[in-house]
Amino acid sequence: MNVLIFLIVFPLVISVLALALPRGLLIKRIIGVIANVVLCAVPIYLLVTYLDKGPAYFHLESHLINNSMLVVEILIAAYIIYISIRAKRYLPVLLVFLQSVIMLSFEFTSGRGMQIEHSLFVDKFSIIMALIVGCIGSAICLYAIGYIPEYHEHYKEVKARPRYFFFLMYLFLSAMFGIVFSNNLMWIYFFWEITTLCSFLLIGYKNDQASQESAFRALIMNLLGGVVFAVGLVYLYHSSQVMELNKLIQLDKGYVLIPAVCIAFAGLVKSAQFPFSSWLTGAMVAPTPVSALLHSSTMVKAGVYIILRVAPVLENTVAAKMLMLIGGVSFLITAFIAISQSNAKKVLAYSTISNLGLIVACAGINTYSAVWAAILLIIFHAVAKSLLFLCVGIIEYKLGSRDIEDMDYLIMRMPKLTAIMMTGMAGMFLAPFGMIIGKLATLKAFVDSNPGMAIILAYGSGATVFFWIKWMGKIISIKHGVFKVMEDRVSRWEWITLGILAISTVAACIGFPLIAFRLVDPFILEVFGKTVIVDPFSVYMILLMMVGLLILLPLGLFFFGFVNKGYKRVGTYLGGANIDDVTFEGAMESSQTIELKNYYLEKFFGENVLFNAGVFISLILLVIMFGVAII
Amino acid sequence: MNSISEIIQSWSIIERMLAFFLLAPIAGGVLAGIDRKLSARLQGRYGPPVRQPFFDVLKLFQKERILVNKFQNFPIVLFFLFTVFSGALFFSGASILLAIFSLALAGTFFILGGFSVSSPYSHLGAERELIQMMSYEPMVILVAVGMYQVTGSFTVADIVQHQASLILYLPGVFAGFVYILTIKFRKSPFDLSMSHHAHQELVRGITTEFSGPALGLIEITHWYENVLLLGMVYLFFAFNPWLAIVASLGTYLFEIIIDMNYARFKWQLTFWSSWLFTAVAGVSNIIVLCFLK
Numbered sequence: 001m002n003v004l005i006f007l008i009v010f011p012l013v014i015s016v017l018a019l020a021l022p023r024g025l026l027i028k029r030i031i032g033v034i035a036n037v038v039l040c041a042v043p044i045y046l047l048v049t050y051l052d053k054g055p056a057y058f059h060l061e062s063h064l065i066n067n068s069m070l071v072v073e074i075l076i077a078a079y080i081i082y083i084s085i086r087a088k089r090y091l092p093v094l095l096v097f098l099q100s101v102i103m104l105s106f107e108f109t110s111g112r113g114m115q116i117e118h119s120l121f122v123d124k125f126s127i128i129m130a131l132i133v134g135c136i137g138s139a140i141c142l143y144a145i146g147y148i149p150e151y152h153e154h155y156k157e158v159k160a161r162p163r164y165f166f167f168l169m170y171l172f173l174s175a176m177f178g179i180v181f182s183n184n185l186m187w188i189y190f191f192w193e194i195t196t197l198c199s200f201l202l203i204g205y206k207n208d209q210a211s212q213e214s215a216f217r218a219l220i221m222n223l224l225g226g227v228v229f230a231v232g233l234v235y236l237y238h239s240s241q242v243m244e245l246n247k248l249i250q251l252d253k254g255y256v257l258i259p260a261v262c263i264a265f266a267g268l269v270k271s272a273q274f275p276f277s278s279w280l281t282g283a284m285v286a287p288t289p290v291s292a293l294l295h296s297s298t299m300v301k302a303g304v305y306i307i308l309r310v311a312p313v314l315e316n317t318v319a320a321k322m323l324m325l326i327g328g329v330s331f332l333i334t335a336f337i338a339i340s341q342s343n344a345k346k347v348l349a350y351s352t353i354s355n356l357g358l359i360v361a362c363a364g365i366n367t368y369s370a371v372w373a374a375i376l377l378i379i380f381h382a383v384a385k386s387l388l389f390l391c392v393g394i395i396e397y398k399l400g401s402r403d404i405e406d407m408d409y410l411i412m413r414m415p416k417l418t419a420i421m422m423t424g425m426a427g428m429f430l431a432p433f434g435m436i437i438g439k440l441a442t443l444k445a446f447v448d449s450n451p452g453m454a455i456i457l458a459y460g461s462g463a464t465v466f467f468w469i470k471w472m473g474k475i476i477s478i479k480h481g482v483f484k485v486m487e488d489r490v491s492r493w494e495w496i497t498l499g500i501l502a503i504s505t506v507a508a509c510i511g512f513p514l515i516a517f518r519l520v521d522p523f524i525l526e527v528f529g530k531t532v533i534v535d536p537f538s539v540y541m542i543l544l545m546m547v548g549l550l551i552l553l554p555l556g557l558f559f560f561g562f563v564n565k566g567y568k569r570v571g572t573y574l575g576g577a578n579i580d581d582v583t584f585e586g587a588m589e590s591s592q593t594i595e596l597k598n599y600y601l602e603k604f605f606g607e608n609v610l611f612n613a614g615v616f617i618s619l620i621l622l623v624i625m626f627g628v629a630i631i
Numbered sequence: 632m633n634s635i636s637e638i639i640q641s642w643s644i645i646e647r648m649l650a651f652f653l654l655a656p657i658a659g660g661v662l663a664g665i666d667r668k669l670s671a672r673l674q675g676r677y678g679p680p681v682r683q684p685f686f687d688v689l690k691l692f693q694k695e696r697i698l699v700n701k702f703q704n705f706p707i708v709l710f711f712l713f714t715v716f717s718g719a720l721f722f723s724g725a726s727i728l729l730a731i732f733s734l735a736l737a738g739t740f741f742i743l744g745g746f747s748v749s750s751p752y753s754h755l756g757a758e759r760e761l762i763q764m765m766s767y768e769p770m771v772i773l774v775a776v777g778m779y780q781v782t783g784s785f786t787v788a789d790i791v792q793h794q795a796s797l798i799l800y801l802p803g804v805f806a807g808f809v810y811i812l813t814i815k816f817r818k819s820p821f822d823l824s825m826s827h828h829a830h831q832e833l834v835r836g837i838t839t840e841f842s843g844p845a846l847g848l849i850e851i852t853h854w855y856e857n858v859l860l861l862g863m864v865y866l867f868f869a870f871n872p873w874l875a876i877v878a879s880l881g882t883y884l885f886e887i888i889i890d891m892n893y894a895r896f897k898w899q900l901t902f903w904s905s906w907l908f909t910a911v912a913g914v915s916n917i918i919v920l921c922f923l924k
Binding site: 014241388408409430432436441443444447451452454455457458459461462463465466469470472474476477478479480535537538541542545548552556557560561564566567568569570571572573574575588594596598600603604 | 644695696697698699700701702703704705708709710712716722725726728729732733735736739742743745746747748749750751752753754757758761762764767768769770771772775776778779780785786834839840874899902903906914917918920921
């Protein structure tokens with residue numbers, strides 16, 4: 001139990017230290033590094049300790065903790081109200097007010113006599129989440145140490161508040177550990193609200209018009225989720241006197257459908273599913289480490305985590321079908337929209353929503369194989385997506401643009417970074433990397449329970465392949481001649497993080513049997529009583545492909561780069577007399593310059609139409625979800 | 632014939648992979664030769680001898696090696712290796728999904744090769760190849776899904792031994808597959824990204840900057856791929872090996888005739904017609920199967 005408390009409290013201490021210590025001290029960086037090592041090591045220690053054990057529940061005498069949480073909650077509410085009124089936005093005020101009234105009246109009436117048997121717990125799924133939060137989250141913080149000074153060099157008008165920034169980052173991690181280890185639903189709710197606040201403040205870090213707009217959008221949506229969450233908890237306690245996650249799942253479905261749907265709703269908001277997707281695409285105004293954190297290891301993963309936790313309650317209900325369809329619609333439509341986007345961060349954002357949609361759909365199906373696939377997707381997505389965001393963050397400063405169309409010849413300007421980025425992209429959609437393993441498992445789960453979803457997956461995969469490959473093609477195009485290599489000024493902090501994450505992307509694939517059989521299988525066995533049987537031959541073949549790539553790629557690059565000599569180099573064929581590689585002499589002695597641009601298929605996959613369609617469809621599905629729960 | 636299939640089943644996985652590796656290019660080359668002969672006859676020409684494709688490839692390997700940049704042939708080598716690997720997976724009886732995704736990886740390398748040379752014609756060819764990939768990918772996955780629905784397994788070894796005839800359960804899926812096979816075989820009306828015909832609006836499309844041995848390798852890879860695809864056709868009729876072989880060859884002939892009779896489509900038409908046909912034929916078939924169970 002102490003380990004769990006340590007994991008929640010330790011990042012909190014670090015965040016307070018980050019706020020308290022003055023700027024520019026060397027010791028601060030050292031503390032940062034130590035903190036990150038600890039944050040990686042402790043979840044691993046937890047993993048080793050609980051590797052062969054079942055879930056463990058802990059009692060914690062919680063009167064003092066509950067009271068201090070209440071105080072913090074009131075303070076947060078007051079702070080949000082203050083900020084919102086100052087910004088002249090009254091919707092958040094209303095939502096916070098509603099939330100506080102619900103929670104406070106609950107605390108002071110029935111909450112007093114509430115008996116909580118187990119406040120904390122740990123099982124394999126929590127450990128997996130803790131590993132993601134600890135390792136990837138802290139790696140992103142490491143990156144931020146190098147990134148934030150550069151950020152302020154580029155945005156001179158933004159007031160530098162690094163202490164505040166790191167305070168929020170570590171606070172965020174602390175709250176995430178809180179969510180994944182709490183069994184007491186009131187605690188989950190408390191940490192839930194902290195992540196809402198942190199994301200709001202981090203998105204608004206730049207403090208200009210656009211980021212304020214995005215920050216408040218995220219705030220309003222997540223507060224709405226919070227209000228519904230609170231309503232669900234109050235309803236749950238009044239109907240069945242239960243306030244613990246493990247007991248909620250064991251209750252009779254008839255009683256707990258409404259609270260479960262409420263919690264799932266809050267999860268949908270957090271994981272940015274339709275109709276709440278706009279807060280995540282808006283969040284790209286934030287500094288890159290924030291985006292990476294929101295998209296990979298925290299915020300959105302908290303959403304799918306809670307949905308997967310309450311999914312057993314929804315089993316075989318119409319509400320679960322609706323959840324599955326909302327996930328499916330989000331997956332398909334955002335995969336389509338990503339095709340028409342040329343803003344790198346936006347492509348990544350839509351791809352995140354898309355993959356989370358797949359996870360939500362798996363949760364809606366909630367068979368053993370679907371949940372198995374969902375957990376694998378969570379793991380692989382977290383690694384590869386954080387890597388991609390951090391790469392784009394660097395490119396954005398070196399090229400002065402985050403538009404994919406400006407990334408021509410990137411491999412010549414930033415060879416190492418391009419190699420890392422290719423790894424990340426391959427990790428998102430190509431065999432034999434992680435996400436495709438997850439997708440194979442998802443496909444099998446879909447076909448077994450609901451082949452209609454397999455159709456959605458088939459079309460979505462086609463679209464996914466399209467937008468990733470054209471981006472890959474852009475960055476690896478080569479022009480003859482010499483380019484100035486621009487990556488020497490990337491800080492060491494950033495390189496270390498990128499290295500760690502790139503290796504993790506590959507390692508997650510090679511270690512996939514280990515992850516699947518030692519971590520995911522036991523969890524699925526605990527919950528469902530049976531687990532997925534994987535064809536060992538397929539596993540060997542996937543590993544063979546991975547190892548083959550690891551050997552072939554460096555060997556091939558070396559061979560074609562240095563050994564292979566006997567060839568004649570010519571210019572590209574341009575349909576006229578070449579002047580150089582991009583200009584040629586056309587008819588009438590005119591000099592023509594070529595430019596290579598990608599297809600965005602606006603006519604088929606335009607953002608406006610598709611986004612509205614997604615919101616429209618998912619709103620209907622949501623209403624049905626609540627409708628059947630209430631009836 | 633049954634004795635042949637028994638022999639094949641008695642082989643180990645490695646032996647089957649090896650057999651594919653050695654025999655597929657021969658079969659693919661002969662098919663290409665027949666294709667050319669037949670196309671010529673249909674057009675009232677005499678046509679080259681059936682073994683002409685082999686001479687062409689041999690000749691390509693003797694040509695001078697001309698490059699735009701020194702790394703451009705690397706993706707082509709990977710394209711070759713992973714296509715062969717996918718075929719070997721398929722014919723060794725592994726999971727059909729794995730073979731499909733491995734083939735997609737191979738296709739990705741080919742497209743990246745086209746992008747990497749940054750020549751306008753090959754760039755456009757690569758974009759179009761990508762659109763073609765997006766067009767056929769859903770249907771290919773649905774083939775695996777449909778076969779799984781009928782046989783309860785994704786592995787080729789199980790599907791091929793299924794007693795009932797798949798084609799009776801999956802006529803729509805088969806029709807959809809034949810539709811996108813035209814793209815995969817690079818036949819008109821879907822030969823957008825590159826074509827064998829002398830000069831199109833894209834010059835030689837994605838392969839514009841590839842010549843000599845690299846072009847030869849692309850050709851051989853194409854043979855391997857064709858054999859793999861015909862193997863997938865075989866699965867639909869696997870309950871009767873003779874019928875299956877006839878059906879596979881018949882499908883190939885059918886694609887040649889389609890090739891003769893259609894002018895090239897625009898990419899827009901290619902894209903939405905493939906997705907539409909996939910939906911009408913494949914998706915409806917799968918939903919009907921769903922209700923049958």
